[in-house]
Amino acid sequence: MSVKIPRVIVVGAGFGGLETVRALRHAAADVTVVDRQNHHCFQPLLYQVATAALSPAEIAWPIRHILRAQKNATVLMEEVLGVDPARKVLITNFGEMPFDYLVLATGAMHSYFGHDDWAPFAPGLKRIDDATRIRRQILIAFEKAEIAQDPEVQRRLLTFVIVGGGATGVEMAGAIAEIARQTLAMDFRRIDPRNARIVLVEAGSRLLPAFPPEQSDYVRVTLSKAGVTVMTDTMVTTCDAGGVELGPQRLQAATVIWAAGVMASPAAKWLGAEADRAGRTRVNADLSVPGHPDIFVIGDAAAVTNNNTGRPVPGIAPAAKQMGQYVGAVIAARIAGRDTGKPFRYRHLGDLATIGRRAAVVQLGRFRLRGYFGWWFWGIAHVYFLIGTRNRFIVAFSWLWSYLTFQRGARLITRAPDEPT
Amino acid sequence: MSVKIPRVIVVGAGFGGLETVRALRHAAADVTVVDRQNHHCFQPLLYQVATAALSPAEIAWPIRHILRAQKNATVLMEEVLGVDPARKVLITNFGEMPFDYLVLATGAMHSYFGHDDWAPFAPGLKRIDDATRIRRQILIAFEKAEIAQDPEVQRRLLTFVIVGGGATGVEMAGAIAEIARQTLAMDFRRIDPRNARIVLVEAGSRLLPAFPPEQSDYVRVTLSKAGVTVMTDTMVTTCDAGGVELGPQRLQAATVIWAAGVMASPAAKWLGAEADRAGRTRVNADLSVPGHPDIFVIGDAAAVTNNNTGRPVPGIAPAAKQMGQYVGAVIAARIAGRDTGKPFRYRHLGDLATIGRRAAVVQLGRFRLRGYFGWWFWGIAHVYFLIGTRNRFIVAFSWLWSYLTFQRGARLITRAPDEPT
Numbered sequence: 001m002s003v004k005i006p007r008v009i010v011v012g013a014g015f016g017g018l019e020t021v022r023a024l025r026h027a028a029a030d031v032t033v034v035d036r037q038n039h040h041c042f043q044p045l046l047y048q049v050a051t052a053a054l055s056p057a058e059i060a061w062p063i064r065h066i067l068r069a070q071k072n073a074t075v076l077m078e079e080v081l082g083v084d085p086a087r088k089v090l091i092t093n094f095g096e097m098p099f100d101y102l103v104l105a106t107g108a109m110h111s112y113f114g115h116d117d118w119a120p121f122a123p124g125l126k127r128i129d130d131a132t133r134i135r136r137q138i139l140i141a142f143e144k145a146e147i148a149q150d151p152e153v154q155r156r157l158l159t160f161v162i163v164g165g166g167a168t169g170v171e172m173a174g175a176i177a178e179i180a181r182q183t184l185a186m187d188f189r190r191i192d193p194r195n196a197r198i199v200l201v202e203a204g205s206r207l208l209p210a211f212p213p214e215q216s217d218y219v220r221v222t223l224s225k226a227g228v229t230v231m232t233d234t235m236v237t238t239c240d241a242g243g244v245e246l247g248p249q250r251l252q253a254a255t256v257i258w259a260a261g262v263m264a265s266p267a268a269k270w271l272g273a274e275a276d277r278a279g280r281t282r283v284n285a286d287l288s289v290p291g292h293p294d295i296f297v298i299g300d301a302a303a304v305t306n307n308n309t310g311r312p313v314p315g316i317a318p319a320a321k322q323m324g325q326y327v328g329a330v331i332a333a334r335i336a337g338r339d340t341g342k343p344f345r346y347r348h349l350g351d352l353a354t355i356g357r358r359a360a361v362v363q364l365g366r367f368r369l370r371g372y373f374g375w376w377f378w379g380i381a382h383v384y385f386l387i388g389t390r391n392r393f394i395v396a397f398s399w400l401w402s403y404l405t406f407q408r409g410a411r412l413i414t415r416a417p418d419e420p421t
Numbered sequence: 422m423s424v425k426i427p428r429v430i431v432v433g434a435g436f437g438g439l440e441t442v443r444a445l446r447h448a449a450a451d452v453t454v455v456d457r458q459n460h461h462c463f464q465p466l467l468y469q470v471a472t473a474a475l476s477p478a479e480i481a482w483p484i485r486h487i488l489r490a491q492k493n494a495t496v497l498m499e500e501v502l503g504v505d506p507a508r509k510v511l512i513t514n515f516g517e518m519p520f521d522y523l524v525l526a527t528g529a530m531h532s533y534f535g536h537d538d539w540a541p542f543a544p545g546l547k548r549i550d551d552a553t554r555i556r557r558q559i560l561i562a563f564e565k566a567e568i569a570q571d572p573e574v575q576r577r578l579l580t581f582v583i584v585g586g587g588a589t590g591v592e593m594a595g596a597i598a599e600i601a602r603q604t605l606a607m608d609f610r611r612i613d614p615r616n617a618r619i620v621l622v623e624a625g626s627r628l629l630p631a632f633p634p635e636q637s638d639y640v641r642v643t644l645s646k647a648g649v650t651v652m653t654d655t656m657v658t659t660c661d662a663g664g665v666e667l668g669p670q671r672l673q674a675a676t677v678i679w680a681a682g683v684m685a686s687p688a689a690k691w692l693g694a695e696a697d698r699a700g701r702t703r704v705n706a707d708l709s710v711p712g713h714p715d716i717f718v719i720g721d722a723a724a725v726t727n728n729n730t731g732r733p734v735p736g737i738a739p740a741a742k743q744m745g746q747y748v749g750a751v752i753a754a755r756i757a758g759r760d761t762g763k764p765f766r767y768r769h770l771g772d773l774a775t776i777g778r779r780a781a782v783v784q785l786g787r788f789r790l791r792g793y794f795g796w797w798f799w800g801i802a803h804v805y806f807l808i809g810t811r812n813r814f815i816v817a818f819s820w821l822w823s824y825l826t827f828q829r830g831a832r833l834i835t836r837a838p839d840e841p842t
Binding site for chain 2: 037038039055056057058060062064065068074075076077078094128129132139140143144146147186187188189190390391393394397398401405407409410411412413414
């Protein structure tokens with residue numbers, strides 16, 4: 001009787017997927033990573049690509065290069081179309097792949113709360129291509145304002161609305177304010193970019209609800225000083241080519257950026273499994289799917305409860321990494337004929353968000369920082385977690401350069417400027 | 422009587438256009454730069470973006486930032502549709518712009534010698550978007566080869582044909598060989614990228630005809646050692662989705678890159694002026710258009726003869742810069758009521774081309790270099806001519822890093838992989 005090496009397929013090479021693969025590096029397994037992109041993207045810095053501070057390649061790295069030394073791992077760039085849990089087969093655009101264990105780490109996309117028709121007018125920020133699209137839209141708005149003769153058209157072009165006051169929304173608003181007030185200040189002749197109007201809209205009562213209230217206050221004050229109009233307790237009721245409606249109020253804006261909500265990727269649908277309202281697959285205590293002990297869902301695609309707080313585990317990189325490490329270890333143990341037995345336990349490390357030059361908020365348990373030191377902490381932590389020495393170096397250099405010169409190194413409009421304003 | 426400030430319009434912010442604007446910096450003129458892109462692209466390094474060595478933003482810089490300190494210059498991102506030379510009006514997608522002097526520095530596009538139907542199968546390299554498209558195509562070929570089961574399909578995916586043995590063709594072939602032999606060597610499991618076939622096809626009898634024959638021989642030998650099949654005296658007779666035909670011989674190839682010929686932009690057509698076979702406008706000794714003393718055509722868009730050799734001025738950056746400086750000075754003099762009188766004289770500085778690691782050829786008059794020292798010379802010259810201290814630093818760092826690690830920092834496939842192979 002020949003010994004068959006178990007086949008493990010990991011779908012998605014984000015934070016969760018990569019950690020799963022790494023945790024299997026000593027396992028007697030044949031690990032295949034399937035992703036429709038060729039690169040792992042460091043999502044926490046995606047907003048810096050969208051705001052022309054960094055180039056895409058500085059926060060993205062080829063998956064197969066990251067895993068080149070792990071000889072039991074194969075990387076395939078394919079698009080997953082579905083799963084047949086009964087036959088234990090993954091279906092991709094290149095055919096069927098049988099598995100013994102399957103890990104779905106497929107992440108989340110932005111959600112418009114049932115208003116999918118808003119998507120063309122209010123792009124969200126999840127992938128490299130989203131970031132270059134938003135960068136193009138922001139830069140083109142200033143270019144078109146310089147050409148426009150009509151002051152009303154100019155005002156609309158120079159109005160930027162960011163929907164959602166979580167970390168991404170706050171970071172985008174702060175960065176766009178910096179572009180308008182500092183980076184572009186001297187580059188135009190007919191318009192003054194400093195007159196740009198940047199509006200941050202949040203449905204809840206305060207920004208950054210994951211942080212303590214006094215940090216939310218600090219963020220609000222800092223953003224206001226930087227020229228951002230912060231509107232809390234405000235719902236977007238319509239979103240169209242002209243701008244947004246906030247209840248009775250209409251805001252004419254050429255650029256609307258969606259940072260308000262996410263919807264899990266269709267892992268639950270592929271499996272026919274139960275999902276929560278945000279589309280996240282409900283999983284067992286070991287992150288396996290009910291009825292399918294060999295299929296796991298992790299990261300933003302999974303609905304997991306924090307045992308300490310009883311609240312959902314947040315959709316952030318450290319949570320996905322912890323799930324990946326856990327599931328990789330569970331599968332490795334089962335392949336070795338052992339059983340870890342222990343359920344997944346999430347350990348919340350903290351929250352970070354930056355607002356702009358010398359301003360950030362940090363909360364790690366009881367340890368809190370803000371302002372200048374918070375900003376340094378934020379920067380060092382993000383450089384540390386980047387993949388590759390080269391990227392760490394170039395990002396650190398780009399930030400230092402921007403800090404000293406007020407410039408941004410990637411003000412590129414790629415593709416033809418033929419989109420409607 | 423009020424004094425009217427003369428309006429100078431410069432179309433195109435390449436090497437020629439930018440130099441024209443700079444030469445007008447002390448002129449009592451209202452200078453407007455019109456370009457459909459927001460950035461100046463350093464074309465000599467475009468092949469490094471196409472081969473994943475550099476990021477687009479490292480060789481491109483916003484035009485309005487370059488000219489921010491020149492207060493008499495306004496930059497507008499518009500697409501030119503035509504010129505009405507009689508009314509002295511430029512027509513763009515945003516309307517009409519009257520001018521007193523017009524400089525067309527609109528460059529060239531690749532030309533398929535009457536076979537425009539080859540364009541989709543053999544992209545050329547002129548703009549940033551061309552470079553990211555070719556980068557995607559090269560990287561996807563390796564990704565698909567890893568997935569393919571059929572050895573014949575794999576062979577086609579791993580065959581790269583470069584058409585044209587000038588500087589761009591030689592540099593592309595050398596860089597693709599490096600990607601296959603070094604960068605990707607360890608990253609795949611099912612294919613060996615070192616088996617990739619790279620074919621450089623040239624219709625003439627030797628590579629780099631602008632260089633002395635012994636340097637052409639050196640380049641041929643060096644490329645062959647690096648794994649490139651060099652075919653001189655070979656014409657491409659057909660180009661389709663499957664590959665190329667070279668007379669009787671068919672070469673199945675998923676990637677064909679066109680570096681064989683250029684066609685001037687439609688400046689001559691806009692003006693109804695006489696053009697040569699490559700579409701270049703025939704101009705007077707002062708680079709003005711016959712019959713229109715206030716309209717000038719420069720750079721790759723103009724047919725100019727080198728007075729020393731009687732041969733055409735080559736389509737390279739230093740030639741475009743010299744024409745820009747000349748025309749800017751002519752216009753400045755005429756605005757000041759003087760006349761320079763002197764015709765344009767081209768001064769050929771030299772030619773440079775690189776083949777890969779530690780291999781390049783340099784010819785500056787009687788001064789010649791090749792190999793290791795030529796390679797250093799090439800690198801330093803290109804970093805020196807880049808715009809912006811930041812870009813110089815990052816490009817130098819990226820090259821040093823690649824040199825030490827054999828890696829390339831921008832192996833990104835952006836946009837969905839839905840193109841046909």
